[in-house]
Amino acid sequence: MAVEKWEDCTEEDILQANIEKYDNDHIVDFYKGLEEPRYAYIEYEVVFKAVTEMLEKKIGRSLQAVDLCGGAGRAAFVLRACSPDCRVALVDLSEKMLAIARDRMSKQNIEGIDLIQADAFSFLDSADKYDLIVLSSAIHHFKEPLNLLQSAAARLSENGIIITIADPTTMIKSKRYEIFRFLIASGYHKKEIIKQMFSRSNKDSSLDFDMAEYQTYMGMDDQELVRNVRDIGLSPLVHFRYPAGGELGKIRIMSYFGLYWAFGLILGKSGNYVPEEIDRLKQEIKEEMPYKFKYME
Numbered sequence: 001m002a003v004e005k006w007e008d009c010t011e012e013d014i015l016q017a018n019i020e021k022y023d024n025d026h027i028v029d030f031y032k033g034l035e036e037p038r039y040a041y042i043e044y045e046v047v048f049k050a051v052t053e054m055l056e057k058k059i060g061r062s063l064q065a066v067d068l069c070g071g072a073g074r075a076a077f078v079l080r081a082c083s084p085d086c087r088v089a090l091v092d093l094s095e096k097m098l099a100i101a102r103d104r105m106s107k108q109n110i111e112g113i114d115l116i117q118a119d120a121f122s123f124l125d126s127a128d129k130y131d132l133i134v135l136s137s138a139i140h141h142f143k144e145p146l147n148l149l150q151s152a153a154a155r156l157s158e159n160g161i162i163i164t165i166a167d168p169t170t171m172i173k174s175k176r177y178e179i180f181r182f183l184i185a186s187g188y189h190k191k192e193i194i195k196q197m198f199s200r201s202n203k204d205s206s207l208d209f210d211m212a213e214y215q216t217y218m219g220m221d222d223q224e225l226v227r228n229v230r231d232i233g234l235s236p237l238v239h240f241r242y243p244a245g246g247e248l249g250k251i252r253i254m255s256y257f258g259l260y261w262a263f264g265l266i267l268g269k270s271g272n273y274v275p276e277e278i279d280r281l282k283q284e285i286k287e288e289m290p291y292k293f294k295y296m297e
């Protein structure tokens with residue numbers, strides 16, 4: 001019998017849903033379009049630059065990084081730009097998503113990124129040690145993100161860092177967020193939003209239940225995640241909420257209204273970073289971010 005509720009899904013069911021989703025040409029084509037300048041991902045540059053500089057200083061050599069569930073390489077490309085000597089493994093289960101990355105690499109003559117087709121847990125099971133593991137718009141594709149973070153933590157080098165970025169908080173369920181998003185959306189996206197609202201109001205129905213995207217529509221409890229990472233030997237060095245995606249102008253308007261619907265975490269192994277280092281990191285990110293965002297305590 002088909003699984004009809006999130007509570008009943010296993011990690012394996014969700015993996016299967018993601019395999020099917022990211023083999024769908026309609027979805028894959030959307031990610032081809034993400035190279036367009038109308039999408040601003042300035043927070044990636046700001047956060048990756050601050051973290052890679054800190055890591056390079058602390059570790060004293062060029063970095064080994066993974067962009068896990070990296071898709072078409074959005075994070076991997078920014079990482080290489082921020083830290084040109086950094087070697088990046090771009091890992092994704094979808095060959096079609098990796099093909100977009102391969103194409104971009106050859107068109108833009110980018111080197112230093114190794115493409116690996118694997119699911120995240122299998123990769124982490126056999127991986128080497130990494131100084132930086134990035135999960136961009138990724139942890140919401142897992143039933144138990146904490147298990148994923150625990151497996152990733154086991155692959156960190158001594159002072160290694162995990163960054164999660166671009167995952168939705170539960171704010172995306174709020175009316176004020178929905179109304180705002182609807183007002184600024186293009187015609188195509190207005191239709192998509194109406195579809196999502198409809199599927200959410202029928203969330204007990206099997207008709208619209210999308211396991212791969214459940215948490216995209218429902219959001220994640222980032223506060224709870226932060227509380228729980230401490231139990232797996234990680235320290236939340238930085239936890240921030242921010243508006244994401246779209247043109248910079250729209251992001252600025254969202255930030256003006258406090259619509260910090262996405263969250264990011266910078267995690268280190270417990271005890272590896274002193275308060276002065278964390279304060280410096282936060283300060284640097286704050287100075288460079290071109291819009292208002294919020295640090296969570």
Ligand SMILES: C[S@@+](CC[C@H](N)C(=O)[O-])C[C@H]1O[C@@H](n2cnc3c(N)ncnc32)[C@H](O)[C@@H]1O
Pocket residue numbers: 015018022068069070071072073074075091092093094097118119120121135136137138141
């Ligand atoms: C929302 S996309 C994000 C892609 C990319 N990180 C970005 O920021 O644009 C999610 C990606 O995660 C991949 N994915 C989902 N579940 C996965 C898993 N269990 N292991 C590896 N990749 C996975 C999908 O194939 C897809 O490319």
